[in-house]
Amino acid sequence: MRSYWDLPGEYDFLYSGPDWLQVLLSNCNLKQRDRVLLLLWRSWHLRCNITHGKGDETIANSVAFLQSYCDIVHNEVDNDKEKGNRTDDSFIKTNDVSAINGKALVKEIIRWQPPPMGAIKVNVDASYCHVSGEAAVGAVVRNHQGQIVVASSKVIEKCQDPEEAEACAILEGLMLAIDNNLEPNSVESDCTNAVSNVHRNTGKHSRAWVVYNNIESISLLIPACKVVKIGRTANRVAHDIAALARKSGESKVWMDPIPPDIQEIAVKDFVSLPLSNI
Numbered sequence: 001m002r003s004y005w006d007l008p009g010e011y012d013f014l015y016s017g018p019d020w021l022q023v024l025l026s027n028c029n030l031k032q033r034d035r036v037l038l039l040l041w042r043s044w045h046l047r048c049n050i051t052h053g054k055g056d057e058t059i060a061n062s063v064a065f066l067q068s069y070c071d072i073v074h075n076e077v078d079n080d081k082e083k084g085n086r087t088d089d090s091f092i093k094t095n096d097v098s099a100i101n102g103k104a105l106v107k108e109i110i111r112w113q114p115p116p117m118g119a120i121k122v123n124v125d126a127s128y129c130h131v132s133g134e135a136a137v138g139a140v141v142r143n144h145q146g147q148i149v150v151a152s153s154k155v156i157e158k159c160q161d162p163e164e165a166e167a168c169a170i171l172e173g174l175m176l177a178i179d180n181n182l183e184p185n186s187v188e189s190d191c192t193n194a195v196s197n198v199h200r201n202t203g204k205h206s207r208a209w210v211v212y213n214n215i216e217s218i219s220l221l222i223p224a225c226k227v228v229k230i231g232r233t234a235n236r237v238a239h240d241i242a243a244l245a246r247k248s249g250e251s252k253v254w255m256d257p258i259p260p261d262i263q264e265i266a267v268k269d270f271v272s273l274p275l276s277n278i
Contacts, residue, residue: 138241153245166191
C-alpha cells in the first residue's frame with residue numbers, strides 16, 4: 001500500500017503497549033489516520049476469512065479494493081460538503097460498501113438477539129491455531145432475558161482446519177444442551193461453511209465428516225433445535241469463551257454461579273451499540 005498511500009513508518013506499527021494504536025493515530029494527519037484504520041480493518045477482515053476457511057484473497061486484490069473503497073468514501077464526503085450536509089473528515093463506518101450513500105453516518109452493530117419468552121438458545125464458536133492445529137470451542141446457553149443457564153469450553157488437541165473446529169463447536173453446543181436436559185430452539189454459529197454443511201447434509205464430503213455425522217445423530221435427540229448462521233458481532237460470548245480455553249488449555253463447564261467475567265461479557269453482548277464516527 002505504500003506505493004499508493006502515505007502511511008506512517010514501519011516502526012510506528014510495532015506493538016509498544018496497550019495504547020499503541022492510540023499513539024499511532026495521534027501521530028497521523030487526518031488522511032493518514034483514515035488510511036491506517038482502513039488498512040487495519042481490511043487486515044482483520046482477511047484474518048477472519050482465513051479463520052473461517054475462506055482465505056483465498058490476493059494482495060493485489062486487497063490493494064485494489066482499498067484504493068476503490070477510499071475513493072468511494074472520499075467522493076461521498078466531498079459530495080456532501082458540496083451539498084452543505086454535515087459530515088466528518090473521517091471515514092463513514094460501515095462494513096458494506098454498497099451501504100455508503102452519504103447518509104449512513106452511523107451503523108448499528110447487531111448484538112446477540114434473545115430467543116422467544118420461555119425459550120433458550122445456544123451460541124457456539126471456535127478458536128483455531130493454523131500453525132499447531134490446536135483448537136478450543138465455547139458454548140453458552142441463554143434464556144430470553146440474556147441470563148446464562150450453562151456454558152462450557154472444550155480444548156481440542158488437533159483439528160485439520162478451521163471448519164472442523166467450528167463443526168466441533170456446534171457438536172459441543174448440542175451435547176451441552178443434552179447433558180443438561182435442555183431443549184434449545186436453536187444453536188447459533190458464525191461459520192457459514194459449517195452451518196451450510198449441517199443443513200445440506202454435505203458434511204460427508206468434508207474432512208470433518210466424522211464430526212458432521214455425530215452432529216446429525218445428536219440432532220435427532222432434540223429435533224426442534226435448528227442450527228442457525230449468525231454474524232460474528234452477535235456471537236461474542238461464545239467467541240471469548242473459546243479464546244479463553246485455547247489460551248488456558250483448560251476445558252470447563254459453568255453453571256450456577258456463573259463467573260463474573262463471563263457474566264460481564266454476556267451483559268455487553270446483549271446490548272445493541274451504535275458505531276459513531278471517531
